[in-house]
Amino acid sequence: MKPPGYGRDSRLRIEGGRRLEGTVRVSGAKNASLPMMVAALLSSEETTLENVPAIDDTVVMAMILRHLGASVARDPELPDVYRLSGRGVWRTEAPSRLVTSLRASFVVMGALLGRFGEAACAAPGGDVIGQRPLDVHLAGFAALGAEITREGDKFVARAPSLRGARVFMDYPSVLGTENILLAAVLARGHTRIVNAAAEPEIVSLAEMLNKMGARIEGAGSHTIEVEGVESLGGTHHRVIPDRIEAGTFALAAALTEGDVAIEDAVPRHLEALTSKLGDMGVHVEEHECGLRVARCGRLKATQVQAVPYPGLATDMQAPLAVLLTQADGVSFVHERVYDNRFLYLGELRKFGAEMVQAGSTAVISGPTPLVSASVRALDVRAGAALVLAALAAQGETEISDVFHLDRGYENLDGKLTKLGAAIHRV
Numbered sequence: 001m002k003p004p005g006y007g008r009d010s011r012l013r014i015e016g017g018r019r020l021e022g023t024v025r026v027s028g029a030k031n032a033s034l035p036m037m038v039a040a041l042l043s044s045e046e047t048t049l050e051n052v053p054a055i056d057d058t059v060v061m062a063m064i065l066r067h068l069g070a071s072v073a074r075d076p077e078l079p080d081v082y083r084l085s086g087r088g089v090w091r092t093e094a095p096s097r098l099v100t101s102l103r104a105s106f107v108v109m110g111a112l113l114g115r116f117g118e119a120a121c122a123a124p125g126g127d128v129i130g131q132r133p134l135d136v137h138l139a140g141f142a143a144l145g146a147e148i149t150r151e152g153d154k155f156v157a158r159a160p161s162l163r164g165a166r167v168f169m170d171y172p173s174v175l176g177t178e179n180i181l182l183a184a185v186l187a188r189g190h191t192r193i194v195n196a197a198a199e200p201e202i203v204s205l206a207e208m209l210n211k212m213g214a215r216i217e218g219a220g221s222h223t224i225e226v227e228g229v230e231s232l233g234g235t236h237h238r239v240i241p242d243r244i245e246a247g248t249f250a251l252a253a254a255l256t257e258g259d260v261a262i263e264d265a266v267p268r269h270l271e272a273l274t275s276k277l278g279d280m281g282v283h284v285e286e287h288e289c290g291l292r293v294a295r296c297g298r299l300k301a302t303q304v305q306a307v308p309y310p311g312l313a314t315d316m317q318a319p320l321a322v323l324l325t326q327a328d329g330v331s332f333v334h335e336r337v338y339d340n341r342f343l344y345l346g347e348l349r350k351f352g353a354e355m356v357q358a359g360s361t362a363v364i365s366g367p368t369p370l371v372s373a374s375v376r377a378l379d380v381r382a383g384a385a386l387v388l389a390a391l392a393a394q395g396e397t398e399i400s401d402v403f404h405l406d407r408g409y410e411n412l413d414g415k416l417t418k419l420g421a422a423i424h425r426v
């Protein structure tokens, strides 16, 4: 297993202009596997997670859990299978050095608070995409009876006895909902989370917790009910496929005028994207076990809004903007989730894309022939957008800071190479 930070100087060289075709399988979802790994802290019995993606974020999360005393073992024969147990947990303070590298690390707060009545964690890191406050998480813990203080760089939550409560979330934060769920499952009494996030990752986390013995209803809606239980056992759970990775392949097929079968993509999780692709003139077939995306012909300009699920995922916004550079006319991308997620526009302009920012909207004129460039991945999804632009551009593009991509995409270069892309890691 490579340590995080390995390959920090890696670059991708991509010779663009090749049509992608064939079949690709989507890996397990980054944003589902991370809170699920943390959920294992809630029990002293063993939990097996299958389909955990081999990405840097899961490696760092495993290190954080081990630091707390949990056991985390990756099956040498089946590298996507993790066996985890919270039996040996003896620390309730997360290591700042590691939590500052990924935002999902903050959900250890909910699990530790729920099981041990205390937790400490520094403000987490993650991508630079706008303000990412923690007020919703902390207000939720306070509603459950925890006292929140700040000690040095850490938030500390203490509750000798966590009790169920009505928790109203000011914003349907994804990790906020997960954090409150992880705390509430072991609280005494009934919790109702109002204005909860409804993303598929939350539904799957709730399913996993219920298999461990929790009593959660309503996940996937904006009101989640939790009846606290005394303790939780271990379980066996499969991580859902990564809808953002699946969407990235769909866009790669459309951009290169290709024809790609995306195995394991869950069509229902991707409806906001696939319905837009259909409007633009891309051919999308939905199957029980995946999608087929093909394009021949011109694309129509359109308007998209990045909003909470089931709307278009903000994580899809930058990759989709690349396709819009190839559409006939003026397209608009409205970002409603983050206040600073257009930094990538500057990098895409280096390919010749015509795009400007007007407040929380990107205005994109097309079609524009893209030409190769030397660019820098600014975060995981902005990095994916650059890979897509490079696939469509004439000539050889070099992308630096690809460690951002490695945080969230399992073997993206290898998978694209199998579809016919010319990508080299240097």
Ligand code: EPU
Residues within 6 Å of the ligand: 030, 031, 034, 103, 104, 127, 131, 132, 133, 134, 135, 136, 137, 138, 171, 172, 173, 174, 175, 176, 197, 313, 314, 315, 337, 338, 339, 380, 381, 408
């Ligand atoms: N927000 C608040 N208060 C809070 C928390 C969030 O106002 O206490 C606001 C943020 O300022 C932001 C909005 O809520 O404007 C969305 O943040 P949210 O909390 O929903 O995001 P998150 O839970 O921190 C997860 C994903 C992100 C994804 C968002 C939105 C994980 C590990 N991360 O983050 O994924 O963009 O939900 O869907 O699940 C990525 O994978 O590249 C990524 C950034």
